[in-house]
Amino acid sequence: MVYIFKNFFITWKQILKGDKWYYAWLGFLSIFIVLGIAAYVQQVNRGMIETAMRDQVSWGFYISNFTFLVGVAAAAVYLVVPAYVYNFKPIKEIVLFGELLAVTAIIMCILFILVDMGRPERVWHLLPIVGAMNFPRSLLAWDVIVLNGYLAINLIISFYVLYRTAHDKEYNMQIIKPLIIISIPWAISIHTVTAFLYNGLPSRPFWNAAVLAPRFIASALCSGPALMLIIFQIIRKVSRIDIDNRAIHKIGELIAYAMGVNLFLFAAEFFKEFYSGSVHLAPMKYLYFGLHGHANLVPWMWPALLFNITAFFLFLLPKTREHPFGLNLACILVITGVYIEKGMGLIVPGFIPGTLGEIYEYTPTMLEKVITVGIWAGGAMIYTFLLKFAMPIHTGELRFVSEASEKTE
Amino acid sequence: MEMNNKRKNCRPRKISRRGFIQGTALGLASLAIPVGSADASVWEAFFQKHFREMNDDEKKAVIKRMEKEYSERYGRDLTIKTTNAEPGVLFGYGLDLSRCIGCRRCVYACVRENNQSRDPQIHWISVLEFEKGEKWINDLEGSDKYYNPDEVPEDGFFYMPVQCQQCENPPCVRACPTQATWKEPDGIVVIDYNWCIGCRYCMAACPYGARRFNWGHPRIARSELNTETHYLGNRPRSVGVVEKCTFCIQRTRGENGRYPACVEICPVGARKFGNLLDPDSEIRYIIENKRVFRLKEDLNTFPKFYYFFAT
Numbered sequence: 001m002v003y004i005f006k007n008f009f010i011t012w013k014q015i016l017k018g019d020k021w022y023y024a025w026l027g028f029l030s031i032f033i034v035l036g037i038a039a040y041v042q043q044v045n046r047g048m049i050e051t052a053m054r055d056q057v058s059w060g061f062y063i064s065n066f067t068f069l070v071g072v073a074a075a076a077v078y079l080v081v082p083a084y085v086y087n088f089k090p091i092k093e094i095v096l097f098g099e100l101l102a103v104t105a106i107i108m109c110i111l112f113i114l115v116d117m118g119r120p121e122r123v124w125h126l127l128p129i130v131g132a133m134n135f136p137r138s139l140l141a142w143d144v145i146v147l148n149g150y151l152a153i154n155l156i157i158s159f160y161v162l163y164r165t166a167h168d169k170e171y172n173m174q175i176i177k178p179l180i181i182i183s184i185p186w187a188i189s190i191h192t193v194t195a196f197l198y199n200g201l202p203s204r205p206f207w208n209a210a211v212l213a214p215r216f217i218a219s220a221l222c223s224g225p226a227l228m229l230i231i232f233q234i235i236r237k238v239s240r241i242d243i244d245n246r247a248i249h250k251i252g253e254l255i256a257y258a259m260g261v262n263l264f265l266f267a268a269e270f271f272k273e274f275y276s277g278s279v280h281l282a283p284m285k286y287l288y289f290g291l292h293g294h295a296n297l298v299p300w301m302w303p304a305l306l307f308n309i310t311a312f313f314l315f316l317l318p319k320t321r322e323h324p325f326g327l328n329l330a331c332i333l334v335i336t337g338v339y340i341e342k343g344m345g346l347i348v349p350g351f352i353p354g355t356l357g358e359i360y361e362y363t364p365t366m367l368e369k370v371i372t373v374g375i376w377a378g379g380a381m382i383y384t385f386l387l388k389f390a391m392p393i394h395t396g397e398l399r400f401v402s403e404a405s406e407k408t409e
Numbered sequence: 410m411e412m413n414n415k416r417k418n419c420r421p422r423k424i425s426r427r428g429f430i431q432g433t434a435l436g437l438a439s440l441a442i443p444v445g446s447a448d449a450s451v452w453e454a455f456f457q458k459h460f461r462e463m464n465d466d467e468k469k470a471v472i473k474r475m476e477k478e479y480s481e482r483y484g485r486d487l488t489i490k491t492t493n494a495e496p497g498v499l500f501g502y503g504l505d506l507s508r509c510i511g512c513r514r515c516v517y518a519c520v521r522e523n524n525q526s527r528d529p530q531i532h533w534i535s536v537l538e539f540e541k542g543e544k545w546i547n548d549l550e551g552s553d554k555y556y557n558p559d560e561v562p563e564d565g566f567f568y569m570p571v572q573c574q575q576c577e578n579p580p581c582v583r584a585c586p587t588q589a590t591w592k593e594p595d596g597i598v599v600i601d602y603n604w605c606i607g608c609r610y611c612m613a614a615c616p617y618g619a620r621r622f623n624w625g626h627p628r629i630a631r632s633e634l635n636t637e638t639h640y641l642g643n644r645p646r647s648v649g650v651v652e653k654c655t656f657c658i659q660r661t662r663g664e665n666g667r668y669p670a671c672v673e674i675c676p677v678g679a680r681k682f683g684n685l686l687d688p689d690s691e692i693r694y695i696i697e698n699k700r701v702f703r704l705k706e707d708l709n710t711f712p713k714f715y716y717f718f719a720t
Contacts, residue, residue, distance in 0.1 A: 046625065047626055048622075048624050048625075049624035056618075059609060116608070116609075117607050118609070118622065118623070119605065119649045121455065122606045125604055125606055126606065132459050132462075132588040132589075134588045138584055140608065201584070201614050202616065282550060291550075350613065351613075353549075353550050354618055355617060356549050356554065356571060357537075
């Protein structure tokens with residue numbers, strides 16, 4: 001029993017102690033977190049009228065960020081498959097950090113949903129038994145289940161592995177293998193269900209297209225791994241962990257294929273809408289050319305498309321993807337491109353034109369932006385803590401104490 | 410005058426940096442208040458059950474607490490009914506497009522009857538203006554909700570009011586993750602405002618733009634409050650929940666049922682209301698004898714709201 005407290009203390013010491021750069025980074029994030037909390041308090045007090053959302057466009061920046069982050073979370077599977085299924089060693093060594101990123105992304109998703117709720121204190125109404133979860137009819141109920149399930153799976157896998165390693169013991173593959181196998185379709189499911197959530201609404205023709213879920217997955221397999229590539233390079237710099245270049249280049253190559261599929265599906269959608277030119281073309285027209293003089297998103301959508309196409313070639317050609325500059329440029333382009341395309345570029349046109357034909361241009365207010373940045377900073381802090389704890393365990397610098405370990409000393 | 414306000418309301422409020430910081434500071438300060446002033450009723454409200462899971466005693470207790478809360482908030486006594494649906498009744502609505510003159514009296518009668526917020530303004534009925542000879546029901550983009558001439562009807566235009574269509578197969582009910590909205594046995598789609606979490610998925614799901622969200626704290630002048638209310642209908646709402654037309658459930662249900670406020674006020678008699686299960690009702694006569702259609706029938710929502718042409 002005493003060792004539990006000792007190890008608990010070791011964990012906290014590890015998280016809270018660092019050099020001045022570590023504290024500077026935490027301090028930097030704290031500023032945005034505090035501002036975000038303050039802005040959220042204001043939103044709770046005055047109501048969501050402080051946002052730019054209205055009855056016409058009833059979901060906005062928060063749900064856009066949520067959608068993007070579901071993709072990031074799902075993308076951990078891109079590491080899990082080569083690591084565990086194909087036993088590709090260079091990736092197997094870093095899969096843990098992908099799982100921790102999934103954990104962080106899901107926590108951020110939940111925060112984005114919470115700040116978007118008009119009555120967050122009633123969130124327990126969503127639960128089965130104590131609440132009145134509308135399962136299986138409501139896709140939002142499905143989403144609650146798959147997202148929390150995915151969070152649990154990744155938490156269990158990563159913390160079990162960390163716990164065993166911290167005790168200098170090999171982890172038992174028999175225990176985690178079933179979870180890893182479940183986690184693969186589950187990752188696909190969080191994305192599919194989130195896509196279906198929009199997809200299943202015949203009131204919104206822009207979302208009511210069968211290509212939505214496949215495109216969701218294709219674009220998720222671009223943005224998530226690209227974010228991981230940048231994080232891996234940082235980990236390599238700040239810790240003793242050696243991340244094999246082969247792993248990084250392999251992931252880069254996989255992003256190219258996913259982006260290829262994403263661009264193809266986009267082209268299919270673009271063709272169908274513009275060539276057939278029915279009434280349901282309106283949202284697509286709003287996105288890329290503007291509708292009746294309303295064109296807020298046009299200056300975002302074309303660069304996003306350009307970024308995605310450029311990144312596709314940068315990742316596809318071995319010469320550019322194996323060059324540090326080419327690789328990182330491609331990563332940034334993909335993350336930005338998909339963030340626009342699958343964030344605001346997906347949510348807002350669902351509401352423009354509205355179901356009664358009204359056009360309401362939505363641009364997030366300062367308050368929405370501050371809250372959003374606050375959640376991103378919070379996510380960065382959570383991931384920093386997770387890494388601060390996991391990295392030294394991974395390298396063998398940090399170990400827990402137990403009766404056996406104290407005896408040997 | 411009110412028409413102009415409406416246009417203004419849909420624009421986001423611009424916040425200056427200074428105002429933002431001030432508001433933030435105020436917001437932080439007020440966080441401490443609810444903890445200090447919490448009394449039993451706050452917790453009772455928090456743990457209140459879903460309306461359909463309450464027994465009669467629990468309903469009575471809840472109504473008593475709410476009546477007290479409302480009288481504190483508005484300084485007036487108010488009654489909350491929970492009248493159930495009558496067997497053999499399925500409400501249906503008819504709207505005569507050949508008569509409607511676009512005067513919006515229905516819009517404001519509805520606001521007064523149903524205690525919609527006056528600031529920010531909430532309207533359950535939207536009247537769309539269409540140019541004659543242009544596209545309309547399948548491409549509503551050409552419609553204008555904010556028409557504002559000196560006099561209606563305008564030459565060369567016609568009007569189509571839209572409100573909750575009380576679908577037999579309501580997409581909003583399917584969407585709601587907490588079952589806070591459902592279809593009653595008499596066909597009215599209602600919301601338990603104390604169970605709604607404000608996720609607004611129903612608003613995304615509704616093909617008729619019928620659902621309204623309380624973006625800000627609703628405000629109604631004390632003198633304008635309608636004190637005859639129904640739990641599932643026109644009792645005052647709070648911030649952060651969705652609301653919608655209930656066919657004036659507080660009026661239409663029960664022994665001495667009255668017409669909805671919009672039917673009563675219509676100066677040209679364009680609005681009809683009745684029991685779809687009663688073969689002798691006016692609504693049945695209209696469906697059987699006039700040229701009727703329902704909005705967006707291709708979505709298979711089966712509205713109980715029939716548009717027709719009497720002349």
